[in-house]
Amino acid sequence: MGGSVTGGIAVRELHSLEEFGEVFRLFDRIWRPDPGGAPVTVELMRALSHAGNYVAGAYAEDGRLAGASVGFLAAPAGRALHSHVTGAETGRGVGLALKLHQREWALARGLDRVTWTYDPLVRRNAHFNLVKLGALPEEYLPSFYGAMDDAINAGDESDRVLAVWRLAEPRVAAAVRGEPCPPEVPPDAATGLGERDGRPVPGRADARVVLVAVPSDVEALRRRDPGAAKAWRHAVREVLGGLMAEGARVTGFHQKSCYVVERPG
Template identity: 75%
Template sequence: MSALVTGVGTGDGGGLDVRELRDVGEFEDAVRLFDAIWRPDPGNRPITVELMRALSHAGNYVAGAYQGGRLAGASVAFLAAPIGRALHSHVTGALPGRGAGLALKLHQRAWALERGLDRVTWTYDPLVRRNAHFNLAKLGAHAEEYLPSFYGAMDDAINAGDESDRLLAVWHLSEPRVLAAARGEPYVPEVPADAVTGLAVLEGLPSPVPAGAWAGARTVLVAVPEDVEALRRADPDAARAWRHAVREVLGGLLAEGALVTGFDRRAGYVVERPGPLERLGS
């Protein structure tokens, strides 16, 4: 499957040719691209040529986005539970400013729908603001589960020195908000007037609000740092404080049955808590 995608933010207005990758040379190009993005230790790459070859041959999703004949992004996903309904996207990397990330996700969605699948899942770092906006607003996905230290220690240049907490994103491919996002209409969550802040920003640091102050609130807002990747380099202790604060507040809310309804650029995660009857299962 190949698609020429235009109008998705390519820096020079050119189209992106998105297609499945099938030969070893293409997989090697993808590994080089991922190395340039994550700069991992040679023994700690997000995926290898051999694994991409095996996944592709077994009928899974391995694709690349080309601009001007050069690889600008790549994505690898495999069929997952529930069997016959889901695809799990393991890694997607794209060069900035070309629209390749969005083009790959739209191609991945079409690929999944052609095979009768109704959802795509992936994980992402809840502290990375641009990824939260891309996943929940630009794609219309849901964040459905908080996964502490999901990958264990990671030694690449982006994640080194931090714990690998992740949110599980679930993309329900035919949901109205996803259909709108695919048309270029990002999902903007409603922030009720009575929403309360559970985690705020104070001089660049996390400032948790005591749980008793929002115990009865239906909607809770959870802030994230402006640029956690820069913060990891400049002030690792501050980045670590953000990790633990978001784990405690956002992870705690999801553990009690709350739902992330979206991501607001100013307020952060918009989280709706279940009412008393919902907690009882009524």
């Protein structure tokens, strides 16, 4: 697949050093990493693209690069693409345009899933991944990248969840048509982790369905109250990570505020 246009955003695969340089500078503006800490280098993008992996850019109507995504073929062989890093300007539909292009790229090559990691504390990302795309977290990964010193993650631990986008599933097809399926939240669902005065409040996690809240804006909280941000990190790791380690599955994200987790059986 070469290119696509969604909401005025044109997405296409990239192949030249000049294009990879544009992506590098875009990512530098987004993450502002320490020297040597760039999420991906020009040389690596060149190698990945040449080897048939996924490197794509999203362009606004004025021709300016507004987002980009870099991924590589992953296990299980012949079935999965792992989206390693995606950066986009917010509020313009760039992220959605990139993901829709990525989905079509994967389907055209006979792949049935795309995976990526994201910070489970970032509400807008959870809503985007689970509701707008129909992906679901399938693994909790504590301190996955170790210490990170960029402007977005500095001072926090790099817990991630592995999102799995099963491209042919009806819930995914509905979501990308703009028809997301809300998760089932029964009346007896328990609050495993709630919020009071901006801080996490542990509840009970022994019900069949458990709700796990995350803060409204963890990135702002890191700057304003690092202690509260750390408390959220450890609480979500204990409750959400603990449930997933026990075999519970996340079924959705409720009211843009909390994960819905269902115990097996």
